[in-house]
Amino acid sequence: MNDAPIGIFDSGIGGLTVARAIYERLPSERTIYFGDTARVPYGPKSPETVRRYSREILDWLLGQGVKAVVVACNTSTAHALEALRAASPVPVLGVIEPGSRAAVAAAPRGSIGVIGTAGTIASDAYGRAIRSLRPDATVVQQPCPLLVPLVEEGWFEHPASRLVAEEYLGPMRAARVEALVLGCTHYPLLKPLLAEVMGPGVTLVDSAEETARALAEVLAESGLAAPGGGPGTHRFVVSDDQPRFLQVGSRFLGERLTEAELVAVG
Amino acid sequence: MNDAPIGIFDSGIGGLTVARAIYERLPSERTIYFGDTARVPYGPKSPETVRRYSREILDWLLGQGVKAVVVACNTSTAHALEALRAASPVPVLGVIEPGSRAAVAAAPRGSIGVIGTAGTIASDAYGRAIRSLRPDATVVQQPCPLLVPLVEEGWFEHPASRLVAEEYLGPMRAARVEALVLGCTHYPLLKPLLAEVMGPGVTLVDSAEETARALAEVLAESGLAAPGGGPGTHRFVVSDDQPRFLQVGSRFLGERLTEAELVAVG
Numbered sequence: 001m002n003d004a005p006i007g008i009f010d011s012g013i014g015g016l017t018v019a020r021a022i023y024e025r026l027p028s029e030r031t032i033y034f035g036d037t038a039r040v041p042y043g044p045k046s047p048e049t050v051r052r053y054s055r056e057i058l059d060w061l062l063g064q065g066v067k068a069v070v071v072a073c074n075t076s077t078a079h080a081l082e083a084l085r086a087a088s089p090v091p092v093l094g095v096i097e098p099g100s101r102a103a104v105a106a107a108p109r110g111s112i113g114v115i116g117t118a119g120t121i122a123s124d125a126y127g128r129a130i131r132s133l134r135p136d137a138t139v140v141q142q143p144c145p146l147l148v149p150l151v152e153e154g155w156f157e158h159p160a161s162r163l164v165a166e167e168y169l170g171p172m173r174a175a176r177v178e179a180l181v182l183g184c185t186h187y188p189l190l191k192p193l194l195a196e197v198m199g200p201g202v203t204l205v206d207s208a209e210e211t212a213r214a215l216a217e218v219l220a221e222s223g224l225a226a227p228g229g230g231p232g233t234h235r236f237v238v239s240d241d242q243p244r245f246l247q248v249g250s251r252f253l254g255e256r257l258t259e260a261e262l263v264a265v266g
Numbered sequence: 267m268n269d270a271p272i273g274i275f276d277s278g279i280g281g282l283t284v285a286r287a288i289y290e291r292l293p294s295e296r297t298i299y300f301g302d303t304a305r306v307p308y309g310p311k312s313p314e315t316v317r318r319y320s321r322e323i324l325d326w327l328l329g330q331g332v333k334a335v336v337v338a339c340n341t342s343t344a345h346a347l348e349a350l351r352a353a354s355p356v357p358v359l360g361v362i363e364p365g366s367r368a369a370v371a372a373a374p375r376g377s378i379g380v381i382g383t384a385g386t387i388a389s390d391a392y393g394r395a396i397r398s399l400r401p402d403a404t405v406v407q408q409p410c411p412l413l414v415p416l417v418e419e420g421w422f423e424h425p426a427s428r429l430v431a432e433e434y435l436g437p438m439r440a441a442r443v444e445a446l447v448l449g450c451t452h453y454p455l456l457k458p459l460l461a462e463v464m465g466p467g468v469t470l471v472d473s474a475e476e477t478a479r480a481l482a483e484v485l486a487e488s489g490l491a492a493p494g495g496g497p498g499t500h501r502f503v504v505s506d507d508q509p510r511f512l513q514v515g516s517r518f519l520g521e522r523l524t525e526a527e528l529v530a531v532g
Contacts, residue, residue: 038315039305046507049304145419146426149412160412160429167426241312 002224005030005235006215007061007069009054012040013245014148014185015072016252018095019234021212022070026219028228031235032064035249036265038240041148042075043117043184050119054080056265058088066090067224070215074183074207075117078125091218095185098214099207100129103179104137106203110178111138113202115168118143120183140175144168144184151186152248157193165190165197172198179203189252236260268490271296271501272481273327273335275320278306279511280414280451281338282518284361285500287478288336292485294494297501298330301515302531304506307414309383309450313345316385320346322531324354332356333490336481340449340473341383344391357484361451364480365473366395369445370403372469376444377404381434384409386449406441410434410450417452418514423459431456431463438464445469455518502526 006026008019012035019033034057036042042050054076061069068091071077071084077094085092103112114126121143130137146164155161172180180202182188188206195204219225226232238245242260249257272292274285278301285299300323302308308316320342327335334357337343337350343360351358369378369392380392387409396403412430421427438446446468448454454472461470485491492498504511508526515523 038311040310044306044507044510045304049506146412146415149415153411158429158433160426160433163424163426163429167424240315241310244310 001227002067003030003226004065004067005032007032007034007064007066008072009034009057009061009069009076010036010073010185011042011076012037013152013249013252016249017185017188018070018072018208018211020253021208022215023232023234025212025216026226027231028226029232030226031232032061032066033234033236034061035236035238035245037238037245039266041117042073043119043145043148045119047079047119047123050076050079051083053266054084055087058084058092060263060265062088062090068093068215068218070211071095072185072211074185075119078120078123091222093211093215093218095207095211096125096129098210099181099183099205100126100133102205102207102210103130103181104133106205107178108134111140111175113172113175113177113180114139114141114183115144115147115180115187116141116183117148118145126181126183138175140172140177142168142171147190148184148186151189154251156190161190161193162197165193169194169197177202179205181205182207237263239263239265267493268333269296269492270331270333271298273298273300273330273332274338275300275302275323275327275335275342276339276451277301277308277342278303279418279515279518282515283451283454284336284338284474284477286519287474288481289498289500291478291482292492293497294492295498296492297498298327298332299500299502300327301502301504301511303504303511305532307383308339308341309385309411309414311385313385313389316342316345317349319532320350321353324350324358326529326531328354328356334359334481334485336477337361338451338477340451341385344386344389357488359477359481359484361473361477362391362395364476365447365449365471366392366399368471368476369396369447370399372471373444374400377406377441379438379441379443379446380405380407380449381410381413381446381453382449383414384411392447392449404441406438406443408434408437413456414450414452417455420517422456427456427459428463431459435460435463443468445471447471448473503529505529505531
């Protein structure tokens, strides 16, 4: 038993979909969410820069006494997870392994599609994780840089969003993928639209839920779970622009966000 | 006469449209272009953060011995121009005053529309500049966060881009603006599409050309123009991800970009 908080971090707002899944699965845990809103987005940045930023946030979270860290950002997981694990005295979980496991379970024989930011797709982190679980898997990957700004505009059902999704998902449909990994924390908000464009018979894999499940396992196995009883408290910290984080973040969290602290890192 | 280089800076790639206009108008001048690709975009960042980043770049350019600085970024001009002018021993020009002057000339009586990033529009920098020139002007402003990623995807004529433009420009058309200021350096690449959506009788104002004209005036008036003769040389410096800058930047510059140096600021 350990009542220290869990650290969750993301390049900005999107990781709140992962935080939300963690709150639901582990309601007694305290958490600290760090959104690097001063330096968002990580998607188009170089691997070295993403690693440096991620390391700075890890150090800040460790300074807050966290007992585990969830990298709730696909780009950061893709470029920095190994380096963070090597540097951290507490367990560090990413979103790519859990999402890949769920994809392989949903598509034991067929092709698997992966959509994400330019950085995540270029890293081939999902491709490698999926093939390590199922060496014969055909993985079809597509960077979708327009989906994040569409989500942040709140255009979940806009005709423009549909045209963009049709353009990006064309290769996935042609390849008849059995599962589609939503490899960016913003994408779950477009799930109904993406499901419609993909058509029936395709499982959409949302890494957030899979990551929360993996975290619950790690905490249980290593004796780090909170004693339970009361509900956990949730602290939010950002590196810039609290008003926008509170406004847009509420949409991601599915409940009203009222308070975020400002902390400079780097 | 002064053969020192001119410094041009932007949050990333978009300022190359301004650089291009400067090369065309002032072919004998040497220039150094700084693209802050590690910290792009500035649009959603807070005014304080944009001022801090802009100041760091100004200091770097001054260290290179520039004789004048062009802030080729609307967001940076909106939030930081005054602070940069106060701190700089050499002239500092922004893109908002020149663009506003051209808009007022194109719409001496009618309403004026302005489109830009969230930060530029929230600052009301164009509104203030336009009203200082024409106090009775009605200024209709609209943040267009999706246009930058559409340009960076190269979807200049894509049906999705048309739907997005129609959504954003609806209020401009309803207000029957006489001039529309393209208040972001990415937007000139969408000029044909935006012109079509706005319909005939609306002048699209591209700040890049107006800024180059203003720079030529400042150099001539203050005796800072290059002696002329040979063609100027152009140096490109970025804070991250040279390959993407070279690839996407060529589209903005209208010619092939082959070399960019990497420099860390901040």
